[in-house]
Amino acid sequence: MPIITIEGPPIGVEKKRELARRLTKVAEDIYGIKHIIVLIRENKPENVASSGELICDKKSKRSE
DSSP: OOEEEEEESOOOHHHHHHHHHHHHHHHHHHHOOSOOEEEEEEOOGGGOEETTEEHHHHHHHHTO
16 A cells, blocks of 8 residues: 655645645556555644755844
């Protein structure tokens, strides 16, 4: 049974439903099976860094 794990910033429940539905549809089409698990892991910007800098710090610099 395929498992799709996606990590990203927090989003609302309706967006999660749409994301799960779309990812599941594509995986079902490709694998040809109906048992797809989708795991959505949310990461706050202060818990993620890119190029050694926290995402929340990058955001605050852009708004200055």
